[in-house]
Amino acid sequence: MSLKNPNEKGRFGPFGGRYIPETLVPACHELEESFVEAWADDSFREELDSLLFDYAGRPSPVTECLNLSDELNCRLLLKREDLNHTGSHKINNVLGQALLAKRMGKKRLVAETGAGQHGVATATAAALLNLECCVYMGEVDVKRQELNVFRMKLLGAEVRSVESGSRTLKDAVNDAMRDWVATVEESYYCLGSVMGPHPYPWMVRTFHEVIGTEARMQCEEILGTTPDVVCACVGGGSNAIGIFSGFVDSDAELIGVEPAGGAAIGRGVPGVVHGMESFLMQDEFGQVLEAESISAGLDYPGVGPEHSYLSSTGRARYESVTDDEVIEAFQLLSRTEGLIPALEPAHALAWISRERKYLTGKTVLLNLSGRGDKDVGQMMEILNV
Amino acid sequence: MSENIQIESALRNRIDSGKKALVVYITGGLGDDWIQTMHSVIDAGADVVEIGIPFSDPVMDGPIIQMANDSSIESGATPVTILSDLRDESPASPLAVMTYYNLAYRMGHERFASSLASAGISGCILPDLPLEELDIWSESAANSKIETILLAAPTTPDERLLQICARSTGFVYAVGLLGVTGMRSELADSATEIASRLKNVTSKPVLVGVGIGSPEQAVEACKVSDGVIVGSAIVQEMMNGSSPEEVGELVSTFRDALDKNC
Ligand SMILES: Cc1ncc(COP(=O)(O)O)c(C=O)c1O
Numbered sequence: 001m002s003l004k005n006p007n008e009k010g011r012f013g014p015f016g017g018r019y020i021p022e023t024l025v026p027a028c029h030e031l032e033e034s035f036v037e038a039w040a041d042d043s044f045r046e047e048l049d050s051l052l053f054d055y056a057g058r059p060s061p062v063t064e065c066l067n068l069s070d071e072l073n074c075r076l077l078l079k080r081e082d083l084n085h086t087g088s089h090k091i092n093n094v095l096g097q098a099l100l101a102k103r104m105g106k107k108r109l110v111a112e113t114g115a116g117q118h119g120v121a122t123a124t125a126a127a128l129l130n131l132e133c134c135v136y137m138g139e140v141d142v143k144r145q146e147l148n149v150f151r152m153k154l155l156g157a158e159v160r161s162v163e164s165g166s167r168t169l170k171d172a173v174n175d176a177m178r179d180w181v182a183t184v185e186e187s188y189y190c191l192g193s194v195m196g197p198h199p200y201p202w203m204v205r206t207f208h209e210v211i212g213t214e215a216r217m218q219c220e221e222i223l224g225t226t227p228d229v230v231c232a233c234v235g236g237g238s239n240a241i242g243i244f245s246g247f248v249d250s251d252a253e254l255i256g257v258e259p260a261g262g263a264a265i266g267r268g269v270p271g272v273v274h275g276m277e278s279f280l281m282q283d284e285f286g287q288v289l290e291a292e293s294i295s296a297g298l299d300y301p302g303v304g305p306e307h308s309y310l311s312s313t314g315r316a317r318y319e320s321v322t323d324d325e326v327i328e329a330f331q332l333l334s335r336t337e338g339l340i341p342a343l344e345p346a347h348a349l350a351w352i353s354r355e356r357k358y359l360t361g362k363t364v365l366l367n368l369s370g371r372g373d374k375d376v377g378q379m380m381e382i383l384n385v
Numbered sequence: 386m387s388e389n390i391q392i393e394s395a396l397r398n399r400i401d402s403g404k405k406a407l408v409v410y411i412t413g414g415l416g417d418d419w420i421q422t423m424h425s426v427i428d429a430g431a432d433v434v435e436i437g438i439p440f441s442d443p444v445m446d447g448p449i450i451q452m453a454n455d456s457s458i459e460s461g462a463t464p465v466t467i468l469s470d471l472r473d474e475s476p477a478s479p480l481a482v483m484t485y486y487n488l489a490y491r492m493g494h495e496r497f498a499s500s501l502a503s504a505g506i507s508g509c510i511l512p513d514l515p516l517e518e519l520d521i522w523s524e525s526a527a528n529s530k531i532e533t534i535l536l537a538a539p540t541t542p543d544e545r546l547l548q549i550c551a552r553s554t555g556f557v558y559a560v561g562l563l564g565v566t567g568m569r570s571e572l573a574d575s576a577t578e579i580a581s582r583l584k585n586v587t588s589k590p591v592l593v594g595v596g597i598g599s600p601e602q603a604v605e606a607c608k609v610s611d612g613v614i615v616g617s618a619i620v621q622e623m624m625n626g627s628s629p630e631e632v633g634e635l636v637s638t639f640r641d642a643l644d645k646n647c
C-alpha cells in the first residue's frame with residue numbers, strides 16, 4: 001500500500017483530526033476500533049470482496065477511448081466505475097461501511113447525499129443487509145436529482161429534504177450529523193466521501209483503494225507501464241483518492257479537478273468544518289461559503305483532508321473547470337465514445353479536453369466515477385431540447 | 386499568571402448561598418436591541434450570559450438557534466461587530482461566548498482569545514472542539530485569561546469525564562440529552578444521570594444545558610445539578626420579536642422557579 005496512513009490523531013500532515021461534539025467522540029473511537037479490527041479479519045474482507053464482485057460487479061474494466069484519443073491527440077483510458085451496480089464508485093465504500101455497521105450491531109444507516117449517488121448506494125446496501133436507512137438531501141438537490149430521490153424511496157429509504165443554509169450537500173451533512181448526535185446509540189453514520197472526522201477519511205479511502213489497485217494492474221496489462229497522468233474529479237475526493245492510491249508511488253502526475261464554484265483547494269484556505277481541518281471556501285470571518293456548481297455531487301465548499309495534504313506536498317495537483325466546460329465535455333464523451341458520463345467525472349474530462357495541448361502524446365487515465373443517467377434530465381433543460 | 390475565575394466565581398456566589406445557578410444563552414447580533422436584551426436578562430437573574438456568535442454550520446444546534454443564527458448573519462452581524470457592540474458595555478454578570486471552532490481558527494487563536502478579553506468576555510464554549518484538539522486553543526485562552534468551558538455528554542465514558550472535568554474551567558457543561566439544542570416536552574432522564582455522574586467526580590459547578598425549555602424542567606434538572614443553561618426557549622422569545630423587557634420576564638420565571646423550588 002502506498003498512501004500513508006494518518007497518525008494516531010487522524011492527521012495527514014497537518015490536515016484531518018476530529019472536530020465534533022463530545023456526544024460523538026466515543027462513537028468515533030468505537031468506529032475506529034471496529035474498522036481496524038474488521039479490516040484485519042479475513043472473514044470480513046472475504047465477505048466484502050464477495051459483495052463487491054458478485055453483487056456490485058467488480059472488477060470494473062478499463063476502456064481505451066480510440067475515437068476521443070484521436071481527437072485529443074493523447075491516449076485516453078477510462079476506469080469504468082460507471083459500470084458498478086448503482087452507477088458509480090460510491091458502492092465500494094457503502095458496502096464496506098454497511099457490513100461494518102452490521103458487525104457493530106447498528107440497526108439504522110444515516111447518510112447525506114448530493115447528487116443522490118451516495119444516497120442510492122446507501123439505500124441499496126441497507127435493503128440488501130436489512131438495515132433501516134435515512135438519507136438527508138438538500139432541497140435544491142432533491143429537485144435537480146428527482147430520479148435518484150425516487151430510487152431511494154423504491155429501495156425503502158426515507159429521504160429528508162434539507163431546507164437550511166445552502167440547501168445542498170453542505171447542509172445535508174449538517175443535518176445528517178445532527179441526526180447522528182441524537183441517535184448515536186442505534187445509528188451508523190455512513191459518510192459518503194473521504195471527509196469528516198477521523199477515521200472516516202482514512203476508512204472511506206481504504207474502501208475505495210480497490211479502484212486504484214485494479215487500475216494499476218489493468219494499466220500494466222494494456223500499456224505495459226503506468227500512465228503519464230491520472231485524473232479524477234474532486235468533491236469530497238473519494239473517487240480521486242481511490243484511483244490515486246494505485247499510482248501514488250509511480251511517476252504518474254495526479255490531477256484532481258474541482259468545479260470552479262466549489263474549488264476548496266483552488267480558492268479556499270485552511271479551516272475546520274464537518275469534523276476535519278482542511279482547505280475550505282470561507283469568508284474572512286470563517287463563515288463557510290456556499291459552493292455553486294452544475295453538479296450536485298461536487299457542490300461542496302470543503303475537501304477531504306488527505307487531498308489538502310497531497311496538494312501541500314505537491315504530490316497531487318488540483319485544477320478547476322467551469323460549468324460551461326463541463327457541459328461541453330459531457331456531450332463530447334457521449335458523442336465520441338457512446339458513454340454518457342455523470343456530470344462529476346465530466347469535470348475531469350473537461351480539464352483533459354482543455355489541456356489537450358499539454359497532454360499531447362501522453363497516456364491519460366481518467367476515473368469515470370459514474371454514469372450520466374441521473375443527469376440527463378438536467379442536461380435536457382440546460383441544452384434546451 | 387493569575388487565573389481568571391470570573392465565571393466560576395459568579396456561579397459559586399449563587400451556589401454557595403444555597404441557590405441554583407442560571408446561565409442564559411442569547412444569540413449575538415439578533416435584532417437591534419440584543420444588547421438591551423442582555424442587560425435585561427442579567428437584571429432578571431442570570432448569573433452568566435452566553436453570547437452566541439453565529440456560525441454558518443452549527444451542527445450542535447436545532448432549528449430555533451439555527452434560524453436565529455441565520456437571521457443575525459443576514460442582518461450583517463460578524464464576530465467583529467458582535468464583539469465591538471459589547472466593548473463599551475459593563476454588564477453586571479460575566480459573559481461567555483458560545484460559537485464554533487472555525488471562527489477562532491480563522492481569526493487565529495491568540496487574536497480570537499485576546500479580542501474576547503478586550504470585549505469584556507470571560508469565557509468561551511466551542512462545542513465542536515473536543516479534548517483531543519483542545520491544546521492550542523486552551524493555551525491561547527489561558528494567555529488571555531479566558532475560561533474554557535467543556536461539554537460532557539451522556540455518551541462520555543467515566544475516564545473521559547474525569548479528563549473533561551480536569552480541563553474545564555468556569556463550570557462543566559452537562560449535555561442533558563442525546564441531540565442538538567432545542568426544547569423538548571419532557572426533561573430527558575439522561576439530564577439528571579449525566580449531572581449526577583459529574584457531581585460524583587468534580588467539585589466544579591455542574592450545569593445542565595440542551596433540552597431545558599421550561600422552569601419546571603430547570604427545577605427538575607437542579608435536583609442534581611448546580612444549575613442550568615437555558616437557550617432555545619429564550620432565543621425563541623427573541624425571534625418572536627419580544628422586547629428586552631419581555632425576554633427578561635421570561636428569564637424571571639426561570640429564576641423564580643429555581644429560587645422557590647430548589
Ligand atoms: C459520479 C460521482 N462522482 C464523484 C462524486 C463526488 O464525490 P467524491 O469526490 O467523493 O468522489 C459524486 C458524488 O455524488 C458522484 O456521484
